[in-house]
Every structure is written in C-alpha cells, then in structure tokens.
Amino acid sequence: DTAVSQTPKYLVTQMGNDKSIKCEQNLGHDTMYWYKQDSKKFLKIMFSYNNKELIINETVPNRFSPKSPDKAHLNLHINSLELGDSAVYFCASSPWTSTQETQYFGPGTRLLVL
Amino acid sequence: AQSVAQPEDQVNVAEGNPLTVKCTYSVSGNPYLFWYVQYPNRGLQFLLKYITGDNLVKGSYGFEAEFNKSQTSFHLKKPSALVSDSALYFCAVRDIGNYGQNFVFGPGTRLSVLP
Numbered sequence: 001d002t003a004v005s006q007t008p009k010y011l012v013t014q015m016g017n018d019k020s021i022k023c024e025q026n027l028g029h030d031t032m033y034w035y036k037q038d039s040k041k042f043l044k045i046m047f048s049y050n051n052k053e054l055i056i057n058e059t060v061p062n063r064f065s066p067k068s069p070d071k072a073h074l075n076l077h078i079n080s081l082e083l084g085d086s087a088v089y090f091c092a093s094s095p096w097t098s099t100q101e102t103q104y105f106g107p108g109t110r111l112l113v114l
Numbered sequence: 115a116q117s118v119a120q121p122e123d124q125v126n127v128a129e130g131n132p133l134t135v136k137c138t139y140s141v142s143g144n145p146y147l148f149w150y151v152q153y154p155n156r157g158l159q160f161l162l163k164y165i166t167g168d169n170l171v172k173g174s175y176g177f178e179a180e181f182n183k184s185q186t187s188f189h190l191k192k193p194s195a196l197v198s199d200s201a202l203y204f205c206a207v208r209d210i211g212n213y214g215q216n217f218v219f220g221p222g223t224r225l226s227v228l229p
Contacts, residue, residue, distance in 0.1 A: 004157070041202060043158075043219040090157055102148070103217065105157035 004106035012112045021076045023091030032074035033092040118220035135190040137205030147188040148206040195227045
C-alpha cells in the first residue's frame with residue numbers, strides 16, 4: 001500500500017562518490033518534491049517538480065541534480081558527495097502545486113557519507 | 115518571507131492528560147497551515163490542515179488545532195494523550211497568495227507521553 005516509495009532506504013558511501021536516490025509515487029499526483037532533514041531534524045525543501053518540469057530550486061549545490069523521467073518518478077543524483085551531505089532525504093508528492101494541497105511523504109533515505 | 119516557530123523543543127505529558135504543541139507563523143498574506151507527525155525512522159504523516167472556515171480543525175488520531183489569526187498561532191491539541199502519540203511534530207505554513215513558495219516547516223517539537 002506504499003504511496004510514495006524511495007530506494008535505497010540506507011546509503012553509506014565514501015566522500016567523492018556519486019550516488020542516486022530513487023522516488024516513485026503511485027498516487028497519480030502531478031507534483032513531487034525533495035526535502036533534506038539534517039541531524040537536528042530541520043526539514044528544508046530542495047526541489048519541486050510539476051509534471052516533469054522544475055518549478056522550485058532552492059539554494060542547493062549544483063552537485064545535486066533532480067531528474068524526472070515521468071510524473072510518477074523524481075530521482076535525486078548527487079555528485080562528488082561531501083561529509084555535509086549526510087542527512088535523511090525525503091521525497092514527497094501532492095496532487096498539484098496549489099498551496100492548499102497536502103504533501104505525502106516517502107519513508108526517507110538515510111545517507112551517510114564517510 | 116514565510117517562517118514558522120515551534121517554541122518548545124520538547125513537550126512531556128502524562129498519559130491521559132491533555133497535550134498542546136505550540137506553533138506560531140509569519141506570512142505576508144493569508145496562511146495555509148499544516149501539522150505533520152514523524153515517528154522514529156519514518157516519513158512525515160499528515161495530521162490536519164487549516165485552509166479556511168472554522169478556526170478549529172479536527173484531524174487524524176483525535177488531534178485538533180485552532181487557528182488564531184490575531185495571535186498568528188496554530189497550536190496542536192489532544193484532550194487525552196496516549197503513549198503512542200510520542201513522536202516528532204512539525205508545523206508547516208504556506209502563503210496563500212504566493213504560488214511560488216513551498217512549504218516552510220518549523221523546527222519540530224518532540225512529544226513524549228509518559229505512562
């Protein structure tokens with residue numbers, strides 16, 4: 001019954017590596033998001049896509065590149081991983097970008113960069 | 115710019131007692147307000163939202179929240195706490211008039227319900 005799924009659940013990697021996190025939603029939503037939750041639990045939006053098009057790109061290093069092959073998927077690719085990238089990354093989706101719409105979150109991907 | 119404050123990092127309450135988790139917000143226009151809960155090692159789950167209408171909003175698991183425009187607050191409440199309510203609670207705001215703005219989340223409040 002998973003509505004928003006992410007893979008992998010855990011990711012441990014070395015500094016300098018390139019990695020990807022995948023996100024899929026089966027809710028038929030038009031809009032998808034990526035959030036970063038740091039060690040203090042602060043949650044901050046990174047990107048927002050509507051129907052495969054980027055609509056929000058917060059101040060995020062260009063080492064982070066989202067890719068949306070279709071409106072049900074929004075993957076996050078990270079180049080040249082740094083220690084500070086260690087965090088929990090959450091994918092979310094909502095029916096469209098109307099401001100009243102509820103967002104539905106995936107279970108998170110715990111990234112640890114060594 | 116939008117902002118959300120949750121003035122308490124931690125709230126402790128005994129099981130069966132009423133609980134309140136506080137949230138205040140700042141937006142340039144009118145707000146849409148949300149509460150989410152995060153259980154350990156899980157994603158955020160939607161609890162309730164205020165869009166318009168009645169200032170008292172009822173949500174999942176017996177939670178409710180009251181929108182107070184004059185105090186710019188949206189406190190989360192439950193009449194009788196359960197141990198299973200122990201989790202991290204996030205308040206979030208969106209500015210109605212600001213299409214390009216996304217959710218801004220508060221820093222979270224950890225609720226511990228003691229048996």
